[in-house]
Amino acid sequence: MAQLEGSVVLVTGAQGGLGREFVAQALARGAGKVYASARSPQQWDDVRVVPLRLDVTDEASVAAAALAATDVTVVVNNAGVHGAGSLLASPVAEVERVFATNVFGALRVAKAFAPTLARNGGGALVDVLSVLSWLAIAGGYSASKAALWSLTGSLRLELASQGTQVVGAHLGYTDTPMIAGLDVEKNDPADVVAAIWDAVEAGEPEALVDQVSRDVRAALSGPVEALYPQLGALAAGGR
Template structure:
């Protein structure tokens, strides 16, 4: 997929990875870059077209798709992170996680898919698509696991119209979502450069950092061993 001269749209483009994506697309010569957000007035990246898009609202998605028309690249980046234990007092945040990461991504993809023949979709998933580390993140992890499966399924369904579907999986980038964690983090621009290199190279999956690479590799092993290591890292004890 060639970015130069392309018409691209990024969800959640007002900050973090989304902002880094639109900046990189402009720098790589995309002809038109739609930078979308629930509050497009917050988008200040030069050379982009701000556009209102709430991926949890069907009318907003329909209006954005009608305004954009044909498209070469769709980057499903918008996301949230809430305290969402699966067995907590209520399921409100779990539903919000799925409404955003699964249903939101799917509905945006459904709206733009007919306009993406010969183009590409990039979905931002997570290392937490493949593991969990604590109750508060369980709703997020479950929704991201569903988004990973969605990505693989859509890839098959769009193969006939030659739409490339790529997943970017990462663990730790220096974004607002990770601001509370005092750990080494990758600059968003580095992650985005890796993702767009992979997109242009036709990769189906881009692994954004070493943590994610280790998590995915561990899927082939015994989960008892993997989760013993997670528990030891988090709580200083083994099962």
């Protein structure tokens, strides 16, 4: 298990709602340094926070960040984009855009920093997933998070030999700028991040941060119609 006390953390997408919480709470738990990465990084008031340019869709940018942050012990794959709500209605290019960040960007970061984590004792990799990893109601976005869930499982196995803990974090709607326009009940980002850091420090492979994530996770062993009652209604209408 990885401990935040004395750690060096890198957070992608650090200027978003969850990203800022990851930075602040890592420091509150004793991290010695946090690389706050973004495409256009800003200055922070705390000297322990190091702004770092990092575009997860750009191979050269990721490589440069890995060269600059050789002391990292915990990596948080938090950068993500929304879009491609309908697979049939969205251009394939839009689906590819979502996958470029949510899937291949996260993989690019994991590959670049895996050797660093190994040199520094193993540490931890956190992938911020979603309840939509298991619930295909958001088209291309759901598909991207499902792909990242699978990728996270593969990385967990591949990185085990170097002692790197891989944590998949699942959450429902959370009050961040990404979903500011949705009129739904939302998690507090502070509660979400606290639950994820608790899972990291407890050595857990998954963080199910809210009841909806726990409920959907449990329902995966049941019939498909349990997750998608609309399918039952369609079937009934066809009889």
